[in-house]
Amino acid sequence: MNLQNLHKRPLPAQPWAEGEKIPWNDPAFSQRMLHEHLTQEHDAASRRATVIKKHIKWIHNKLLAKKPSRILDLGCGPGLYCAELAALGHVCHGIDFSPASIAHAVKTAPANCSYTLGDLRTTEFPAGFDLVLFIFGEFNVFKPAHAREILQKAYAALTPGGSILLELSTFDAVEQMGNQQPSWYTSSGGLFSAGPHTCLMESFWDEDQSAATERYIILEPDGQLTHYASTTQAYTEDDISSLQKECGFGGVAFHDSLTGQTSESPEDFFVVTATK
Ligand SMILES: C[S@@+](CC[C@H](N)C(=O)[O-])C[C@H]1O[C@@H](n2cnc3c(N)ncnc32)[C@H](O)[C@@H]1O
Structure with missing residues (x-):
């Protein structure tokens, strides 16, 4: 062109x-994107710290019932969720293919946080997790065949009874x-x-x-x-529910947001949890 x-x-x-x-994985682009992740001026690449704290509260209090857990964060970016969850006593591992984001995550990681620089399509996931996170609509930005494989790998990474928390862009x-x-x-x-x-x-x-x-x-x-x-x-609730079930998950449940509540100005996302 x-x-x-x-x-x-x-x-x-x-x-x-x-x-x-x-x-995202181009080194120079990822360096510029890191700035967008970390800025507190908008919520485009990662949410602002005040919003992330609300999400963490819901995940820690409601989803994990405050029980120290092993958490795998897919597409973790600069580790903003892992770091907060680790501070609450969880053991976290993040995977992302952005070199600048992973470098930042490693540099700022508390002791119980680790990271892999890797492409979710090709990287093997470690096992033994109680919760897999895949948030901020990135699941939608995979070819359906890759999205299915990532769900299958997430299922294998969970311990029996473990959960996946997906945040998807709404169909609309x-x-x-x-x-x-x-x-x-x-x-x-x-x-x-x-x-x-x-x-x-x-x-x-x-x-x-x-x-x-x-x-x-x-x-x-x-x-x-x-x-x-x-x-x-785009996925409807039925689409994602069927896909989760085909990948072995049960107990599929929908939530209005990562705070568990309908926000005052609704975001363009919906949240689905499912269990192994
Ligand atoms: C919208 S950002 C969200 C980052 C983080 N979850 C957050 O909310 O702060 C999406 C992330 O997915 C990562 N990503 C996209 N495609 C990926 C792939 N194929 N393998 C690994 N990471 C990927 C990007 O590098 C980016 O960090």
């Missing part, structure tokens, strides 16, 4: 065809994502490039596959054009 033939790009973009997600939120109007912005330096650039964005909703594809085209002043795409799979 280049600027001159941009008009020839495939329309609509097909789910998963142009890449699976934004380049994914559909809305796919139906956004094209837009663009200029920046003197940001997530997609450290230097000045223009970002062109367009989105597509695939009704048949219930998937939203977002395309990002980054234009640099020297004419370099970089193209990223990310596809998000």
Whole structure:
């Protein structure tokens, strides 16, 4: 793709065809993304500390009934949840493929926290956990076949009676994502490039596959054009419940949010727990 033939790009973009997600695992991108995780100005990459504390309270008090537990956090980012849970006496292990996030998590880890830099699609999960966390909608940003394999590996990582806590984007939120109007912005330096650039964005909703594809085209002043795409799979409650059961889980239960309550300004996520 280049600027001159941009008009020839495939329309609509097909789910998963142009890449699976934004380049979380690219070292320079992950360094810039770490800033977005840690900022207290927005909740885009990780929630702000005040929100995370509310989530931790619910997980610790309600889900784990304050019982010291072994917790596996999938897509743990910079370890913000692991660190808080470890402070309450839990033993935590996080897996993420962002080098800068894992470096930050390791650097700030309390004694009972450990991390693996690895891709959830290919990394073997350690075993013996009471709880597997997979939050903030990242489950949706895997091809359905990979999502299923990750659930199967999560099941194997749990002790009998252990639980999985998934936080997914709602079907409506994914559909809305796919139906956004094209837009663009200029920046003197940001997530997609450290230097000045223009970002062109367009989105597509695939009704048949219930998937939203977002395309990002980054234009640099020297004419370099970089193209990223990310596809998000929409799941209904029935879809996810069936998938959990097919992976061996029982006791599937839905919750309004990671605080256990319907928030005053509802987020675009729903929470499902299931047990081994
Ligand atoms: C939205 S962030 C959430 C981070 C963290 N769970 C939190 O709430 O603070 C999604 C995380 O998933 C990670 N991730 C995405 N795809 C992954 C993959 N294939 N393997 C490992 N980690 C992945 C990203 O690097 C990122 O840290």
